[in-house]
Amino acid sequence: QVQLVESGGGLVQAGGSLRLSCAASGRTFSSYAMGWFRQAPGKEREFVAAISWSGGNTYYADSVKGRFTISRDNAKNTVYLQMNSLKPEDTAVYYCAAVLAGMARRPSEYDYWGQGTQVTVSS
DSSP, X not given: OOOEEEEOOEEEETTOOEEEEEEEOSTTGGGSXXXXXXXXXXXXXXXXXXXXXXXXXXXXXXXXXXXXEEEEETTTTEEEEEEOSOOXXXXXXXXXXXXXXXXXXXXXXXSEEOOOEEEEEEO
């Protein structure tokens, strides 16, 4: 069982930066690949980024590639999403998720989810 709690969301102007954190409970955090997803009002939840259990492999949606960076600290049971050059279209609730298998980009493949943190980017 893994419990996930996101933090770090907020209101930022276009071009600004935010760093999201996702703290995980449980001693098996390092066994899980982790992902970040987002969901805007009226839209489906979409993949943002994923990282392997070791942190050695990462994968990004084309819409955030070059602007967002996913990382993890297994000693702190935490995964991060550094978001730079934010755009109004990045506005959404951001969720972290854990999957025991390898990196995945479909929400249905993930085993555990956090409650989400709101990110709002003003123009």
